[in-house]
Structure formats: structure tokens, C-alpha cells
Amino acid sequence: MSYFSSLPAGRLGLSPTRLATELRNSPDELRRWDCEHVWHPFTPMQAWCQEDAPIIECGEGFELIDVDGRRYLDGISSLWCNVHGHRVPEIDAAVHAQLDRVAHSTLLGLANVPSIELARRLVELAPPGLTKVFYSDSGATAVEAALKIACQYHAQANPDSPRRTLFACLSGAYHGDTLGGVSVGRIDAFHRAFEPLLFETVRVPSPVTLRTPPGHDSDSYLRFCDRELERVLVEHRERLAAFVIEPLVQGAAGILVHPPGWLARVRELTAAHGVLLIADEVAVGFGRTGTMFACDEERVVPDLLCLAKGLSGGYLPLAATLATDRVFEAFLGEPAAGRTFFHGHTYTGNPLACAAAVASLELFAKNRVLDNVRANAEIIRRELAVLGDHPHVAEVRQRGIMVGIELVRDRPTLEPFSPDRRAGHRVALAARRRGVIIRPLGDVVVLMPAPAMPGKLVERLCRVAVESIAEVCRELD
Numbered sequence: 001m002s003y004f005s006s007l008p009a010g011r012l013g014l015s016p017t018r019l020a021t022e023l024r025n026s027p028d029e030l031r032r033w034d035c036e037h038v039w040h041p042f043t044p045m046q047a048w049c050q051e052d053a054p055i056i057e058c059g060e061g062f063e064l065i066d067v068d069g070r071r072y073l074d075g076i077s078s079l080w081c082n083v084h085g086h087r088v089p090e091i092d093a094a095v096h097a098q099l100d101r102v103a104h105s106t107l108l109g110l111a112n113v114p115s116i117e118l119a120r121r122l123v124e125l126a127p128p129g130l131t132k133v134f135y136s137d138s139g140a141t142a143v144e145a146a147l148k149i150a151c152q153y154h155a156q157a158n159p160d161s162p163r164r165t166l167f168a169c170l171s172g173a174y175h176g177d178t179l180g181g182v183s184v185g186r187i188d189a190f191h192r193a194f195e196p197l198l199f200e201t202v203r204v205p206s207p208v209t210l211r212t213p214p215g216h217d218s219d220s221y222l223r224f225c226d227r228e229l230e231r232v233l234v235e236h237r238e239r240l241a242a243f244v245i246e247p248l249v250q251g252a253a254g255i256l257v258h259p260p261g262w263l264a265r266v267r268e269l270t271a272a273h274g275v276l277l278i279a280d281e282v283a284v285g286f287g288r289t290g291t292m293f294a295c296d297e298e299r300v301v302p303d304l305l306c307l308a309k310g311l312s313g314g315y316l317p318l319a320a321t322l323a324t325d326r327v328f329e330a331f332l333g334e335p336a337a338g339r340t341f342f343h344g345h346t347y348t349g350n351p352l353a354c355a356a357a358v359a360s361l362e363l364f365a366k367n368r369v370l371d372n373v374r375a376n377a378e379i380i381r382r383e384l385a386v387l388g389d390h391p392h393v394a395e396v397r398q399r400g401i402m403v404g405i406e407l408v409r410d411r412p413t414l415e416p417f418s419p420d421r422r423a424g425h426r427v428a429l430a431a432r433r434r435g436v437i438i439r440p441l442g443d444v445v446v447l448m449p450a451p452a453m454p455g456k457l458v459e460r461l462c463r464v465a466v467e468s469i470a471e472v473c474r475e476l477d
């Protein structure tokens with residue numbers, strides 16, 4: 001008997017004929033082939049096949065449904081990108097309509113309608129002065145483009161000054177997995193293997209105070225970080241091309257939340273020393289911190305703004321690097337002068353992805369998504385308050401609807417669980433048994449509801465996270 005004929009009719013709210021055309025292979029075959037052929041990202045592959053991870057067949061609202069018909073609340077926005085849920089009628093219709101025109105044509109030598117309309121919308125929404133949109137297709141490529149633009153900008157804007165080719169970044173930074181992004185990233189477990197391939201950077205300590213070095217309390221450590229920021233910028237002021245930062249929240253480092261004013265301070269000092277500011281809003285952009293862009297919260301205008309993840313509503317791979325007129329103008333000149341930005345990707349400005357993005361941006365206004373984010377941030381705060389004195393929770397970090405719950409073996413000393421206990425991973429498995437998908441960063445349990453998720457579902461996500469943490473901590477005690 002085939003898989004789909006065994007399903008109860010109407011299980012997914014899809015017509016039986018649609019299902020019948022969608023799934024040609026049985027769940028068991030798919031599981032076997034996944035194990036045999038698919039190399040999953042950021043995944044210890046030796047353990048993978050034993051984990052029996054759900055194979056997602058479709059989505060509905062804020063849930064994902066696997067080939068066995070089990071439903072899961074998507075508690076991480078499909079890795080931080082989904083905005084309005086899955087199979088959103090307005091975005092589906094926009095993509096269908098574009099599909100009836102053309103799926104792809106190039107931006108090299110041609111323009112296309114959705115990429116123009118999207119650029120116009122992005123410039124209206126972005127911090128003032130960011131007027132140029134350079135498209136690519138992932139967060140990493142958006143950052144890569146920004147780094148190369150910054151490098152070439154200085155060479156062409158100030159040809160008589162010493163060459164600025166050095167980049168500054170924060171400890172624990174994550175800017176994607178291409179080599180430029182890895183060079184300005186600082187997560188040891190991810191980046192160690194590639195050290196010999198990376199270009200030189202200078203690092204400023206991240207202004208977070210859970211574990212301060214000996215001799216510091218929180219206040220003195222934040223003052224130290226501020227002095228280090230200034231010292232690095234002054235010391236390298238003639239060589240620095242740009243400072244790269246994840247504004248307000250460092251996501252992949254474990255949802256590290258910066259103190260208010262830090263971003264504005266970085267902007268003030270970079271401007272004072274002629275250093276470009278690259279704001280990587282790949283994770284924080286599109287509402288996650290409570291404003292459309294994190295830079296808005298401190299009225300900061302970066303020189304370059306990197307967008308991806310939520311840009312297309314979480315539908316299709318799409319990224320953009322926005323630049324100011326000042327940056328852009330350094331690339332102007334007679335074609336033969338060689339001031340062109342020689343960089344691009346085949347699928348740059350893909351019309352389907354841009355059409356999805358335009359539709360997603362329209363829904364932000366129509367559905368008052370930013371109001372929803374702010375209401376949900378309160379729900380999360382209320383629901384997770386019970387973890388405030390949990391013996392295995394070092395800290396609950398939250399900014400808007402980005403949440404990191406750091407688990408430790410011993411709260412007073414902050415001693416971590418031994419990595420082979422896989423505490424964070426176990427919490428994710430416990431949540432999955434309760435019908436919720438979450439994915440930890442090490443022993444930091446991350447909750448990342450979609451900006452448009454209804455409050456009731458956010459409440460459920462939080463409750464399942466609290467229960468799952470309790471279950472795993474009992475096992476590990």
C-alpha cells in the first residue's frame with residue numbers, strides 16, 4: 001500500500017490528488033536515502049542516522065508536518081528565517097504569479113521587475129541614507145559582498161592614503177560560513193579548522209557580563225570593553241577598512257545581548273576614525289528585536305547593511321547588502337577606469353525570491369507584525385520567569401523574540417555540563433517528543449518564534465521549553 005493512500009483523508013487540509021502527486025516514495029525509503037546520501041550542515045553525521053529526525057513533508061501556519069503525519073510547532077522559524085508562517089496565502093500567490101511570468105533571469109546586463117520593486121521598498125524601510133541594494137542569496141554572501149565593497153571602497157575613495165584592508169569584529173561573532181565571513185567570525189568550534197585560510201582581523205571583546213574575567217565585576221568589565229573598542233579603533237585607525245557587527249544581539253554565539261548604547265557607541269567611534277560600519281542584520285533584521293531593523297533602536301545608520309534570513313519571509317534564498325551613496329559613489333567612473341564592483345552570483349536578484357520578499361514586506365504593515373513581536377516578547381518574559389532561579393539555568397537572555405536559555409551543571413560556579421552529555425541536544429529531543437521543534441547552540445536552548453506567531457503558540461513554545469528543560473535536568477542530575 002502506498003504511503004499516501006494510508007493517510008486519513010484531509011489530514012493536511014490538502015486535496016488527496018495534491019498529496020498523491022507530492023510524495024512518490026515511502027517514509028522508510030526516504031529515511032534510508034537521507035541517511036545514505038544527504039550530508040546535513042552543522043551535523044555530526046556519525047550520530048545522525050540514529051536520531052530519526054523528522055522528514056518534513058509540508059507546513060501549515062506555524063507548524064511543520066512530517067512524512068508520518070506528525071505535527072510540530074516551528075519554534076526556531078525554520079532556522080531563524082520564517083516570518084509569517086508557512087504556506088501564507090499572500091506570499092504563495094505572489095510566488096505563483098511570478099512563476100507564471102518567469103522564474104529566473106539575470107541581473108548582469110538585464111533588470112527584472114520584482115528586484116526593482118523590492119529595492120525600492122527596502123530603501124524606504126531601511127535606516128535613512130542606505131539607498132543602494134546589492135543582491136545575493138545568503139547571509140554569508142551578503143557579508144562577503146560587504147567586506148569586498150569596504151575593501152575596494154577605501155582603495156578608490158582615498159587612493160593616496162595608506163591602504164585600509166583590516167577588519168575589526170567582536171569576540172564570538174558569527175557572519176556566515178564562506179571564508180570572508182569566517183575570517184570576521186570568532187566562534188572557535190566552527191572556525192578552528194579553517195584558521196590557516198583566514199585573513200587578519202582585530203578583535204574587540206563582546207560586551208557581555210555572564211562570565212567576567214578575574215578582577216572585574218559587570219560594570220568594570222563593560223567599561224573595559226568600551227576602552228578596548230576605542231583602543232583598537234585608535235591603534236589601527238589607518239588600516240581599518242570596517243567594523244563588522246551583529247547589532248544588539250550576537251545570535252550564533254548563544255543569543256548574547258549587548259547593553260543599550262553599545263551599537264551607537266560603535267557607530268560614533270567608527271565614524272570618528274573613518275572606519276566603515278557593516279551591520280550584519282541577517283539574524284536580527286525583519287522585526288526580531290522589536291523594530292524592523294535592530295539599528296533603528298539606536299538610530300544608527302551603518303555604511304553597509306546585510307540582510308538575508310527573513311528577507312523573503314523565510315521562503316526562498318535571498319540576501320541584500322545595502323550601501324550609502326557615499327560608498328556607492330566610490331565605484332563610479334568611466335567603465336574603462338576599472339572602478340566597477342566585480343562581484344556577483346548567478347541567481348542574484350532572483351525574481352521568485354524578490355516577489356516573495358515584496359509580499360512579505362506588505363504583510364508586515366497589513367498584519368502589524370511589529371506590534372505582535374512586542375506583545376510576544378512580553379509573553380516570553382512572563383512564561384520564562386520560572387527559570388529565574390532554576391539550579392541549571394545560568395541565564396535567560398532575551399531581546400524581542402530572540403531567546404537563549406543557557407544551561408549549566410552548576411549555577412553558582414557556572415560550571416558547564418560536560419559536552420558528551422549533550423544537554424542542549426537532549427532538550428531539543430524532549431521538546432520534539434512534545435511536538436515542538438527547537439535547536440540549541442551547544443547548551444544554550446534557543447527559542448526563535450516567527451515574528452507573526454500568535455501569542456497562544458508562543459506560550460505553548462515557552463511551556464514546552466520549560467518542561468523539556470526540567471525533564472532533561474532531572475535525567476542529568
Ligand SMILES: *Cc1c(COP(=O)(O)O)cnc(C)c1O
Nearest residue numbers: 138139140174175176251282283
Ligand atoms: C545566519 C547568519 C549568517 C549567515 O547566513 P546564511 O544565509 O546562513 O549564509 C550571517 N550572519 C548572521 C548574523 C547570521 O545569523
